[in-house]
Amino acid sequence: MSVLRIENLTRRFGGLVALSGVNLELRENEILGLIGPNGAGKTTLLNVISGIYLPNSGRIIFDGKDVTESPAHIRCRLGIGRTFQIIQPNQNLNVLENVMVGSLFGQGAGLKEARRKAQEICQFLGLSRIERDITRLTVLEIKKMEMAHALATQPKVLLLDEIMTGLNIDEAREVIELVRKIRDQGMTICVIEHMMRIIKELTDRVLVLDRGEVIAEGLYEEVSNDPRVISAYLGEEE
């Protein structure tokens, strides 16, 4: 059963084709890895799925509904949650309040309920000292707060854009465990990641983008031996 289906999606920025005829299917309760060299269009794909950009052509079917034209806030409420590669925490709110925003608007909770849910989620992710000013957080704490914020919207599908970047090995391991824990709660997850080790360890299935096109799809072992994938990555290292 697919939760999210993307058909023939194309998105251009002026002359640049950031996504070209992308097809993708997210199966219920899987963890899909989205990889590709820098500028391949991974973030753009997430942006189109979450409604930040509208596609030039193609369709997005979420949970059986066509959401291609829906505005971003509606998609969030329907159950598409996400984090941002370039994080934008709200400095005017403390950690708990930042997380509360997710449940307040993502699922329309009242203030009290939102606070309770936010506390629960913070605890679930091991995020302590939640009344703190966010300017004094560690990188790991900020990443956890971003995840908590997305989780608070109670998504069916969670899109994570490079959440491990900037973390050391131990911290990344902790986050991997958390992502697994989140999946065990019944969520479907799509992660963008650069470190192959993490992809190998974490994901059920991998999709490779290069210059806006899907060049490979399948199990990590299959994909990592695909000559097109190897050349795409070699091309980047030159």
Add this chain to the structure above:
Amino acid sequence: MRNWRYIVYIVVISLAISFPFYAGVHPIHVATTILSLLALALSWDILLRGGQLSLGVSAFFGIGSYTTVLTHLNWEVSPLLSIVLGGLAAGVVALVIGLAVLRLRGLYFAIVTLALTFIFIVIVRNLTDLTGGAIGKLIPSVIFGGDPAMIYWLTLAIAVATIITSEIFQKTRIHFALTSIRNNEIAAKSSGIDIFKYLLFAFVVTAVIQGVVGGVHAQRFAFVSPEESFSLTFTILPLAMCLLGGSFSTLGSVIGAGGLGVLAEYLRLMMPRGHLAIYGLVMVMAILLMPKGIVGTIREQLVRRKTASS
């Protein structure tokens, strides 16, 4: 600590209510003016919390003034009701303008709201039959028979209502919505916030407040004219007050209005022309030297001291 706060509130409110009993006519007039500017400053700040810069305070003020006077004159509506209608008219204009421009926001919004004042000056000047053109209109009698104490209490009620509105905006989910929008619109959208809806709501509510203040002003002085009613003063003074006192908080505008309002009275007497230059200067200096305003700066110091000691 908490109790202290309530005691302070009660003392301030009783002092404010009883003010006409121990003050002379002139101080009552000054206080009335300061209270109306306070309401304007605070209403401007409420929208700023959502990252939207309105330079059209005087437009809504003027729309309120004109609607009040015209409905009072032409339909013989009672003064108080005419003031309410003034607020509604301002709200309707904000709704229409907001529907058109609040999808693009940012600089577009600032430019359009600034232009609004000039547009209404042109409209009012040209609809001579209705508005009296460049000369304006007079009301035969001042509201409450010109009783300064009654006018003061009416203005006080409006200022307090604005303060309560501001606090409601600060204490409910609207606060979370507006501050998220100001922080980052894309992140806000992705958290399920309907940006357009919240900004439109804030824009209309603040325009209603500005229209009501304009209506009271018109009833108090019993006349409207394009230059007086749409004077940029009603944009510049509130902005300077809010920026000096500190934006994004209720207390900031209150303190800014109090401080600058008293100063404004002296300035007006000492510098009959060009005194607005001082407010321009206050705005510029506040932005450059004290972007958080008096309240924000003091609060920051307190927090720093607290964290240093703990």
Add this chain to the structure above:
Amino acid sequence: MLAKLRQRDYQILIAFIIVAAILAFWRPHVLISGLQRGSLYVLIALPVGIIYGILGILNLAHGEFMMLGAFFAFSLVTLTGIDPLIAMLPAFPAMFVVGIVTYRLTIKHVVRAPLNQFLLTFGLAVMLAEMANLIWTTRPRIVWVPYAASSATIGPITFGTFEFVYVAAAAIVLVGMFLFLTRTRAGLAAMAVGQNPRGAKLVGIDVERTYMMIFSACLAVLGPIGALFLIRHAIFPEVGGPFSLRAVSIVAMAGFGNLPGILVWGIGLGLAEAFVRSFRGWGGWADIIFFGMIILVVFYRSYQRRVR
């Protein structure tokens, strides 16, 4: 920023040309006075567009700075008795200095902080107009020179010829600016700064200095423009306000950062206003044309954004 005219601008340009052709037959004086007026708008809006493109600041005080330039020329003319055209020369460096001082004291501290800087320039506009009020009072001032009232008659229509100086000046500023930005090292550096300040810094461009020079240069041209303005208009402290408002509106209509669009929209606005003025009894409404235009543009663009 300079890029060729966008496709949409072409369509608008063509629309304007068609309108102009119709006007040429129907109301020829509208075509002439609209072109003259529109050129003045372009003259003032272009520097605003350049400052926006490079510093990221929308200067709401530009009309007030022009008013300052005009008063400078006025003072020179009344004190020394020189011709206002000569006063253009010292007005240029004088406004350049004003630019440097303004930049150093204020603009420098808010570059790329959108809300604050717009508010700041609003504060500056208020300060400038009110200080002029303190110094020169609100009394309108004029200088009289014989050539200002010169006119020509072609067939049935008579029109002022001096105003063509605005058209010429607009052409000169446009071409000069284009050559500067595309042919000189400093201009290319400025463009690079506008596109990517951090990258420009990396390749060794002095970004701070570029900001200051561009800002000051854009104010400096207001000196001569102010002197030219003085020749044909009465000046008073609030004379700049409508020009500031139209300038930022034109920049917004063109789409922030689209310089060629400023030419199209500036002239278009001038024509539209002249057209409305040509109807007896309706002239007073000409001043709200720009508002109608910007609302339409904003509406259209927010619709576009959804479709895109």
